[in-house]
Amino acid sequence: MGDLGAADADYIRRVIAVQRGLEFGGRALLMVSLFPPAWLAGTGALAVAKILENMEIGHNVLHGQWDWMGDPEIHSTTWEWDAVSPAAGWKRSHNVVHHTYTNILGKDRDLGYSAIRVDPAQPWKPIHLFQPLYNLGLSLGFEYGIAIYDLELDKVAAGDKPWSQARAEIGGLWQKIRRQWIKDYVAFPLLSGPAAPTTLVANVVANVARNVWGHTVIFCGHFPAGAQTFTEDQLVDESPGGWYIRQVLGSANLDGPPLLHLMTGNLSHQIEHHLFPDMPSNRYAEIAPKVREVCARYGLPYTSGSLPRQYAGVLLTIARLALPGGGRRVAGGENAGWM
Template identity: 65%
Template sequence: MTSTTDHLTPEDYEAIATELDALREEIVDDLGERDAAYIHRIIRVQRGLEIAARAVLLGSSLPPAWIAGTATLAVAKILENMEIGHNVMHGQWDWMRDPKIHSTTWEWDNVSPAEQWKHSHNFVHHTFTNILGKDKDVGYGILRVTPEQEWHWANIPQPVYNALLAMFFEYGVALHDLEIDKIRAGTNDPEETRAKLRAIGRKIRRQWGKDYLAFPLLSGPQFLSTLSANFTANALRNVWAHMIIFCGHFPGDIEVFEEERLDGETKGEWYVRQLLGSANITGGSLFHLMTGNLSHQIEHHLFPDLPSNRYAEIAPRVRALCEKYDLPYHTGSLSKQVTSTWKKIFRYALPGPRTEQSEPSEPDRAPVERPVAA
């Protein structure tokens, strides 16, 4: 695999770790009332949108009410999953010591049980980011998204798999912690697998009972139109979450790594692996909010437990660090990242690696004079 880090010395890695540790400490020391007010405000807005959507859908047999209610409910679900649930369960707001907004107590509006998600995502993915064979998020076990992954004939229809995964993304996430590869190989713990399946089943029953039974029943004779509205809102939320997450992990020349990379990996090397294995999406403040600030995927991978409202603030400094050490800072518009990601999914559905790099996210590495580390 081509490396973009051959020019870095051990002293560079140490300096990178020192700078990023200092940046993190600066933000942690500055957390306070304005940050707490931010998350409380977002939760109020999200709950207000959901209440409004449920009320409008009581008249869901009328097309304008169905459209308005469905769109509002989809926005509410996106906010809950992306900016609130994902980030609360990362521990970004644990510093407030509020038991209602804490990683140990939050259960999100999603069929994936919070505890299983926190293991597969917070621990496995964020520890082993883009390590082939360790990070199950590389292709989610069904997609070949890099030439380093072994090709199999089952990859040929993967564009279809991906489209289905997008629509039903929450179910794919729910099954993620089961480690299907171990089940296929017979190396899983059967009792542990059954316990996880029971937890998933309970969560699905809870979500279906709410969205596909309780609220449709409240709308009386408009049961079917309300049910369809709820299904559509969930599908829209799933497609949006899938798109944002894939655009943060798979576009352009995002790098993957062999497991040997972990041997003796230093803090600086871990930071650089996060930089090389992530991509940002450009946009305005409302767009960043609706992505859960995962449009700042680079900053999120560097500092997964820092409050998401701070990512836009630190992004210019992270980018400057990349320029200082001649490292790529992958970023681009949503359309560019979506196109690049889907090109990979179609290309690597076919056998054989490609020697040339995929189209890079912009801006690409610019030649700079690399400083000598202190």
């Protein structure tokens, strides 16, 4: 981190410029989206722009990865991303809770997002019989699922969070949703004139494509075979080094070319991201071989695989755990000694 400098700053500014160029070009093409090739090209460009904004830009800026630049525009305290979930709520639930209590049952609410049973140690309920279906719904509307999840309504129901706080957060969420809807589903379609209906459909398709991609990448980060979960008892005596080991054991990477890493927001390097969440994402590929070598030296698993294989495994896990039982995935044996 000591050698961060102009090359890194140029990288994120270049990605932002490309993303904005794709969005501008996509929306310009949609002005004439009555012409099918223009609709296809415009929708594709807009979908890629939204993916880049959420994954490589928004997610990482909100982690504070680029705060060192001192740029008030590219800063975790000022960035508001192109999604319905307000940045403030996401930073609390993701940066603070998830990255602190990664894969700890009963602590990390990202384990199935309080809706999907992804570990056999999670209690089974009859509603889980339908989780393959509502996982599909979550995938299509992932930004809304994240936004509702960030409200922590389960804590409100349990009396652990005041309703007054939740009411204020719901108000903020509704304002953000309204802004997003006006932008994507009213303003830009109207600007397209006669092409308003096709532009509206294009915006819906682009948002759904972004949602499905984000769901796929994120679920591949902690739920594939090889990613381990932990109990609250293991947290009690966890050493500082044990925290790092838990990040390795609880995360999984995706193998692929540089374009895949860019489009996943470098969450294809999920292990490295969890070890160093505030490291600029363009550096993860550089340190990944070193992290893998350290894991091999000390006998720690380094879980990694192709996107199709990892996501297929996630879907199989969700289907299997829709039924009671399912075995155990909690870390134990030789790995427990590392904690």
